[in-house]
Amino acid sequence: MRAPLTPPGPVRPASPSRRLLPLVGAAVAAVLALAGCSSEEAPVVTTAEVGRGDVQEVVEAPGTVQPRASSTVQAPASGTVATLQVADGQRVEAGQVLATIDSPQARDALAQAEEADEQAAAPGRSSSSGRTPAQLAAQQRRARADAAARFEEAERQAAQLPDPVAREAALAAVRSSRTQYDLLAAQTQALVEQVSAGLGGVDDAVAALGQAQRVQTRAAVTAARATVEALTVRAPIAGTVSLAAAGGASGGLPAGAESLLQQGGLSLPQGALAGAGAGGGSSAAGSPVLAAGAVVSAGSPLLSVVDASVLTLTADVDESDVLRVQPGQTARVGVDAVEGSAYRGTVTSVDPSAASSGAGAVTYTVRLSYDGGTAEGGEPAPTPLPGMSAVVSLVVAEARDVVTVPAGAVLRAGSAGGEADSDSVWVVRGGVAERRAVTVGVRGDDVVEVTGGLRGGERIVTGGAADVEQGQQLS
Template sequence: MRAHPQRPRPSRRTLRALSVAAAGTAVLLVAAGCSSDEEEPTIGTGTVGTGDVEQVVDAPGQVQPRASSVIEAPAAGTVATLQVTDGQDVQAGQVLMTIDSPAAVQALETARQADAEAAASGTSQSSSAQSPAQLAAQQRRAQRDAEARFAEAEQQAQQIADPAAKAAALAAVQSSRTQYQLLAAQTQALVDQVNSGLGNLDSAVESLGQAQRIQTQAAVRAAQATVDALTVTAPIAGKVSLGSTGGGGSSLPAGAESLLSGSGVQLPQGALSGEDSGAAGAPVIAQGAAVTQGSTLVSVIDASTLSLTADVDETDVLQVAPGVAADVTIDAVDGASYRGTVTSIDPTAQSGGGGAVTYTVRLSYDGGTAADGQPAATPLPGMTANVSLVVASAQDVVQVPASAIVRAGSGNGSPDADSVWVVTGGEAQRREVTVGIRGTSAVEITDGLSDGEEIVTDGATDVTEGQQVP
């Protein structure tokens, strides 16, 4: 959101300055140039005072947990065992549930069989049984098969819930892909040599067999990782939030969905896809519930340490820096005030509606105070907040009400500089001033005014040079 200067809770000095100005304020109804049907402008005066001024950038925010992790089903199946309840505290590595997935087990058996066949083929292949043309054709088929198997292995690895296990599986697939590519290039070079009459066909056949074995072994490892992931463990310590029974997938038993889809039976929209699974009040996953690959099983949220984020408009974010303090209110906690401190600013822009661009500012959560002065209730992760970032402040400075400033080029203002109307001998005289920090209700004056001078504080844009202001 666009920054607008805001004045904080005033100090005693600020209160004194405001009370002096209020005590010296006069109101004048100027009738000149106004008909009886026009509203007469109100002109108010006051004296220049000193006090504290703050400039604030306001932005919408949210309470964030220390960490959170969403665990998705690595394969289609049913919940075989459920060992936690919704809201339960768990430790990292603790078993949460197990998934029964015949499809994942079958995929592992298929991968093992393909690997065994590749191993047997590598030991039985003979160059006498193949011509160079046949070897080249076999290599092309192997290349296509390898790419398909590596892609499938990578997809399986992506579905592993545990971040460490997923990273290890993806690294293994990539390592195997690299080895295969090196051997495939070596095989191609040997085939080229054979075709030119310079190479040995046995060496080319052996190299191709080794390349094929690498991709079948990678497929076995990926399938094994998927089966291992059917035992779902907590990646972090925290509180469990079970997914809904739909979980983004069908509530039908595994395998029944495809049969029913082709039977001609008409079901309500979303009945198979689980489009309504996130509706309020949807029951959580229970033992025996069906899940689809990629559906949400459980979330683990670590709220042991809270933080805050604020979406700051692009026009204001350059004013924000680490260390800037913030006043925070939580929508769900009436009357309480919270505190935060900027820790970092994300460099990646976020696009919103209407072309708006914001940047995520991250803040520490520094506690809060309730309306009765007691410690405020601790908010929950995900609660909405209003964050007021104090981007500039000055203490014990010359200040005037924001309404006293006639901005440069606006209304009755000077085209080149900000100005105020100084009242001398009952006559209004324009004086250019240098403005420092602009607060919502008070503005710092760094040059052009002195404490105690009388100025127009209300209706400044309606005043003209030399106008009598009693």
Template sequence: MPSSGRSSRRVRERSHHASAAPRRIRLIMLGVLLAGSLGACTGGGDGRPPQLGAVARSDVSEVVEAPGTVSARATAVLRAPADGTVERLYVADGDKVRAGDVLARILSPDAEERLARAREADRAASGGVSVPAGADLAALQHRTDEAAREGFAEAREAAQGIPDPEQRALVLTAITRAETGYRTAADAARTAVARLNAGLGGLGATVSSITAAQRVQTRAAVGAAERTIGALTIKAPFGGVVGLGGPAGGAPGPGDLAGRLPRPLRTEDGLTGLGSLGVPGASPIAAGAPVSAGDAVATVADVSALFLDARVDERDVFEVREGVQADVELDAVPDGTYTAKATSVGSTPAAASGGGVTYKVTLALGRGTLAGGGAAPWPKPGMSAMVSMRIRDVRDVLSVPAAAVVTSGRESFVWVESGGRARRRVVGVGVQGDATVEITRGLREGERIVVRGADSVRPGQELDP
């Protein structure tokens, strides 16, 4: 996450050729360069006379700064599908893996037992169901339907509380699939019961329909149990760098939701087809260590490409567009500067630490350069950064120091030296950098103007050469 207290801000200008230096050094260098080229020094407000400099041409950049966090191209948290122990680990923290590599094996007697029970139930259902004489099958079916409706409604409500959108979508899809399967089986059973009660069908045909409905459920339970057994061998979904364990949290997961489903449609190991998704948790990961269903066993991050998630203040976000170039400084690499390019501008607001809201801007991170000219190290996901996005960038334009421009109402003006005295001149202002401002009209290259102490100058005031 971005460092606490940081927020984006508009910065007026930053010298391109000095971008490889740390911010604190870069600003000092910029001041020295301006002093040398424009003859500027402190003036106004400290008893010193206003100072003059020549109008020149330079590059001007208007920059939006925002805190950011490095993120991987893709990250997958792989979780234990059932209670058990870590039977074997095949990787260590920081190992590079390829898609399909086995990372760990989980030993779960509970999962094995559930599979055996599911297969036994399926075999029993295949032999037919015993219906007591005089049983009210319609009433039984009605009670089952009521329980199903309540269970599915509770499961959907719980699923909406899962914060991760991908997990939430997977869980809701699984609930829909289970509900569809139940509806099909229940419709067939109700039809058979109605025909029996109407004297249009025999008891044998009705029992066969009920048996068929039960087989839908028992086969689904067998399939879920078999998938759980398969998921006990944890594999890398894509190539990347592996870490043992993963994030912790308390959001509801498939294990919680499965307990809210009607009993015929749930298995003790969770919803059908959800694999190793589960309640986020954190436990020590080592060979022989116990794990619970949903515990994070390993995390795989694809770091072949890195991105930045920058939080831009609402006052600046309209200035940022896809394709905007940026300079990036990492807290972990204080003497390096990286390049980046904005790939998307989000529309979902987030509360800012100082009030207001921010929006996420995603940038593709490029290679970095150290202050000495060498290659900067490739960052790691989670590192904090400051992103300087150049929203306006002009080159070789007529410009003056920002301190030379005085704004009064809607007008901007400078003090021009004429015959040794100060003359007020209205100017047009273009791109406004932190230290330099583009002048679009009102001045000529080489004219001498007040570059320091402009706020204290009076019309006709005598100026020192």
């Protein structure tokens, strides 16, 4: 039931200000609503004509400047540095005497080896008088065990020789003697077995045993004498001496670099070295750690010699990119320590073995020649030093005078706003956006090559492509 109407009272006309309030409120609400719906600015769509140009596809990787050769010289035996005949940063030639080591232990080992060799060669050593077959067999077993231990010691001594040529020669001599000994020992074993079976003479077996022992003692003398001769430490290669071999493991410049810097007139910004300062208590590069009277142990690093007459580069390329890197490809190189200079390199090889980082990344070492550089003013750039860090930009693909579009114009297959199975661009025809599939060749960072689907002179969307819709009107 409708409620009864009450008679209206006198109506007072509204004031102009009261009449405007509802209108103003509605307008403000509309503005706020629009602001809420378009809090972000509308995407800016830009267009341009398809042109032609050059495209390079580049893979970037961290790199390091490498010397032609670098050799760390190890102590041939335990002892003390008797003389030190070079200074840190000094240039030396291959074979030049660097230091001498005083090692009573090495000289005692040589004396003992020579004494054992003399005893093995002494007349009457191979006499069979009073020996039974059982005694002869026991002697032969002891001799083989003793020879095995002595050959291992001889190989250990030979492996510690600092000169690689002397080291390989000594190792070859010891191994050859060991092979010869094994053959003689096998013959001796056969003779001992014949004696035990009553089929052979004891004299022949004893003589064979003595001959085998002499092979072993001569090998021991060879290794011990080579160690004593190596106490005169010589430069394995020509180059610059570093007396801070222990500090070189920190990953910075090799020791001795200070003098090279001064010679090249190159200033080194702080923090320009990859890994510099790492390694805890190791000495800084360039700080001498070897001096006369220093105590050294066999196999410990004494010093290093760096040959920087020819430089090379290495780059650690990610596994996802390395298959596109081939010998002969060129590279642009930026050296961290030399701002503003552009260096060049050429790929020479790709290491087949991978390296894994602690984070699980897998990289491959790419080796490059160093092809010089140009400074900002056009003059030759300062020559970098071994160990300097760099950024290597490898040109893995290149196309010249081809149809090109900005990289932002291409909607990658499967990307936001792109087609599922093909790359595409927005072509503007009559002011209307029209999607068109394209075939992309070389992909550069800024521009890409289009090998199919576009012609030079056509207008395409170059900015805001992901927000354009089919049929959209574009001015």
